[in-house]
Amino acid sequence: MRTVIRYFFRFVRLILTPIMLISEKLTTPTAITRSADEQARVDLATSRLALYQFRACPFCIKVRKEIARLGLSIETRDARLNAQHRDALQTDGGRVKVPCLRIQHENGSEEWLYESDAIKSWLQQHFDTV
Template sequence: MIKLYQFEACPYCAKVRRKLAQLDLDYEKIEVPRERSKRTKIKELSGQIKVPVIEDSDGTVVNDSAKIVEYLEEKYA
């Protein structure tokens, strides 16, 4: 299952959620702290602290909403 590291108010995260819904993909939302200094998990995964970040079931990690949407379209569309 895809894990989406995000927070609800983020418009870039909303873009990714829309694409996941459009492709009818199951995913787990993982809320990250709004305080950037506390985003240790996504820093470990992607090397940066910005959201959104996805972790696919095969271990692929993608950050940046445009790259995530492109990845989802290529793999699941």
């Protein structure tokens, strides 16, 4: 019975994943524009960020769309397919839940920010008016 349920959910995911990804593509907003200097400053700041995520997670899609709107270049790390990223999220972040933004502060300290709304707010605070 458990195998049947597992395959059922696998099947549902197989159907839903492409639909979600196409919908993400169609509804991703265009990026705000910045001067070359401002964009370079933003790019430097975002090089210290990484988004732990699953490809077809609706909360991750919400964050990815905000990242696109803000014109940010943030490395995405798949915590489902990549065991190393999954382990890092578990060990250093505290739990395997996505999305999670890893923030490397200038003083070298690390912050693992969970919750899509909190991540969106943090990104807006730091990059929406730059």
